[in-house]
Amino acid sequence: MADAALRVSGLSRRFGGVVAVNDVSLEIAGNAVHAVIGPNGAGKTTLANLLSGDLAPSAGKITFEGAEISHLAADTRSRMGIGRSYQKTNVFREFTALENCRLAAQSRRPHPCNWFRSALSYREVTAAAEQALATVGLAARAAVVAGNLSHGEQRQLEIAMCLATSPRVLILDEPLAGMGAEESAAMVALLKTIAADHAVLLVEHDMDAVFALAHVLTVMVNGIVLDSGAPEKVRANPNVQNAYLGAPEDHG
Amino acid sequence: MQPIPKITGLFLFLGLATLALFPFAGSTFYIQLLTKIMIMAIFAMSLDLIVGYTGLVSLGHSAFFGFAGYVLALSAPRFDTVSLWWTLPACLAATGILAVAIGALVLRTSGIYFIMVTLAFAQMLYYLFHDTKLGGGSDGIYLNARPSLAIGAFNPVDLGNKVHFYYVVLALMVAVYFLLRRVLASPFGRVLAGIKANESRVRALGFQVFNYKLGAFVLAGVLGGLAGYLSACQFGFVNPEILSWHYSGVVLMMLILGGMGRLYGAVIGAFAFVLVQEFFSYQDIFGEYAKRWQLAMGSFIVLVVLLLPQGLADLLERVGGKPAREPRDG
Numbered sequence: 134m135a136d137a138a139l140r141v142s143g144l145s146r147r148f149g150g151v152v153a154v155n156d157v158s159l160e161i162a163g164n165a166v167h168a169v170i171g172p173n174g175a176g177k178t179t180l181a182n183l184l185s186g187d188l189a190p191s192a193g194k195i196t197f198e199g200a201e202i203s204h205l206a207a208d209t210r211s212r213m214g215i216g217r218s219y220q221k222t223n224v225f226r227e228f229t230a231l232e233n234c235r236l237a238a239q240s241r242r243p244h245p246c247n248w249f250r251s252a253l254s255y256r257e258v259t260a261a262a263e264q265a266l267a268t269v270g271l272a273a274r275a276a277v278v279a280g281n282l283s284h285g286e287q288r289q290l291e292i293a294m295c296l297a298t299s300p301r302v303l304i305l306d307e308p309l310a311g312m313g314a315e316e317s318a319a320m321v322a323l324l325k326t327i328a329a330d331h332a333v334l335l336v337e338h339d340m341d342a343v344f345a346l347a348h349v350l351t352v353m354v355n356g357i358v359l360d361s362g363a364p365e366k367v368r369a370n371p372n373v374q375n376a377y378l379g380a381p382e383d384h385g
Numbered sequence: 386m387q388p389i390p391k392i393t394g395l396f397l398f399l400g401l402a403t404l405a406l407f408p409f410a411g412s413t414f415y416i417q418l419l420t421k422i423m424i425m426a427i428f429a430m431s432l433d434l435i436v437g438y439t440g441l442v443s444l445g446h447s448a449f450f451g452f453a454g455y456v457l458a459l460s461a462p463r464f465d466t467v468s469l470w471w472t473l474p475a476c477l478a479a480t481g482i483l484a485v486a487i488g489a490l491v492l493r494t495s496g497i498y499f500i501m502v503t504l505a506f507a508q509m510l511y512y513l514f515h516d517t518k519l520g521g522g523s524d525g526i527y528l529n530a531r532p533s534l535a536i537g538a539f540n541p542v543d544l545g546n547k548v549h550f551y552y553v554v555l556a557l558m559v560a561v562y563f564l565l566r567r568v569l570a571s572p573f574g575r576v577l578a579g580i581k582a583n584e585s586r587v588r589a590l591g592f593q594v595f596n597y598k599l600g601a602f603v604l605a606g607v608l609g610g611l612a613g614y615l616s617a618c619q620f621g622f623v624n625p626e627i628l629s630w631h632y633s634g635v636v637l638m639m640l641i642l643g644g645m646g647r648l649y650g651a652v653i654g655a656f657a658f659v660l661v662q663e664f665f666s667y668q669d670i671f672g673e674y675a676k677r678w679q680l681a682m683g684s685f686i687v688l689v690v691l692l693l694p695q696g697l698a699d700l701l702e703r704v705g706g707k708p709a710r711e712p713r714d715g
Contacts, residue, residue, distance in 0.1 A: 206588070208593050208594065211588075223586050225579055242572075248571050258572075
C-alpha cells in the first residue's frame, strides 16, 4: 500500500452535548479501500462530512497529502482532489445524467466561469463527463433526466459525478444503500475498478460488500473507533462481534 | 437553458413583430405606454436572472433601477443635453459597483434572510435620497433634456422623439433577452442552474458558490440599472419612489405573473401586469370601480397564481400541446 493520502488524527465533532465523532484517528492509503462500519448513529456520516468539509471539526486534524485541510471549505477540498458521494442521493434531478456529470467536470477546467460561450462547446468537458458515465455503466442513459433514473442508476450517477471531478480520494457514503442484489454486485465490481487507482473511504452497511472490497476496516460505535486494521483481524475481535457483527456464522 | 417550444417561439415572434410595427398604427399615448412596459420587461428579466435562475429571491431590486436613474439625473447639467455615450456606461458602472458592495454583504445570507436584507439595503437607499438634499429630497430631480446619441454633427436618433425612443427600448429589450440567454447557456449559467437546484452539491463539486452568486447579482443589478436609466430618460425626472420597496414588489409580481425562469415569462409578465392594470382602471368600462382597480388587479393575480402556478407563460406552452413541466417528486 502507498503512503496515506488522507490522515485523520484526534478528530472530534460535537453537536451540543452529543459527541458524534470522538477522537477518531485513521489513515486512508492510496489505491486501497478503507471501509468504516458501525451501527446507526455511530458517527460514520458525520466522519464523511468532516472529511469532505461539509462540517467543520470541533477538534483534531485532517491532512491531505501532507497539507492540513481541517478548516478548508468543501469546495476547496473538492478542488484539491477529495471527491464525495452522499448517502441520500444528491444529484441534480432536473438535469440529464450527462449534464450532471458535465457540470461536475466543468469545475476542473481552467475556465469554469466563462459567461459568453456555450457550455456545450467545451468538448473536453463533455468528453470527461461521458467518460465518467461510461465508467459507471450509464453511457446509454446519458440523455435521461436524472429524476427519471432508477434508484440504482441514481446511485451510479452519484459516483460518476464524483469521478468527473477527477478526485484522488473518494469518500463514498453508503453507495449501496437501497440497492437490489444485482445492482449491488455491479456496484461492488465498479468500486473495485475505482479502488485500483484511487484512495477510497467507504462507509457501508452491506457486510458482503465491505468484506469483498476493504483492505482496511474500521469499526465505529457511538463516535469512537472500536477497532481498526485488516478485515480478518477486526472481524475476529470479540468486542466488535458483540457490538456490531453479531455471531460470526452470520457473515461466515 | 431549455430550448423554447416551437409554438411558444411563434407566439413570441408574433408579439415581437406586433411591437415592431406598432408605432405605425398606435397613438402616442400607447407608444409611450408600451415603451414603459418594455422598460419594465428589461427590469423583470434582470430580476429573473437571480430569482428564477439562481434561486435568490430579492425584494430590493429597485435599488439598482432607482440608483442608475439618480446617477443620470445628477450627472446631467441642468439645462443642457448630456451624451448617452458616457452617461450610460457611467450609470451602469456605478450601479455595478453598488451591486458588488450590496451583493458582497447580502449574499452571505440565504432564504428569508436574503429577502429581508435586500429589502433593507433598498430602503436605506430610498431614505438616503428621500431625506437628504443629495437628490432633491422627496421631490426628486428633473432631467430637462434627454441624453443625446449625437456623435459630432451626426445624430440619427433623438431620444426626445417618442417613436425613436420606443425603438431604442425595443432593441435593448431584445438585446437583453439574447444576452441573458447566452449567459445562461454558458458554463457560468449552468453553475447558476445548479445552485438553484442544489447549492450544497455545487459546492461539493468544487465551485466557489459565492462568486457565482455575486456574478449573477451584479449582472442583474447592472441590467436593472439599464432599465432605470431608460426610465429616467422616458419620464424626464427621478424621485425616491423608484427606489421604494413597492417598486421591487411590482417587478417581482410581474415575474410571478409571467412565470419565473424563462426570461420571456418576465416580458409577458410586464406586459400583462401593466395592461391589465390599465384595463381595470378604464372608466368607460368600470365606471366608479375604475378608481378601485387594485381590487380587481389583486383578484387577477390571485387567480393566475392559483390556476397557472408557473405563470402566464405556461399558458403558451399548454396551448402548444406540450404537457406542463414534469412534477418534481421526492
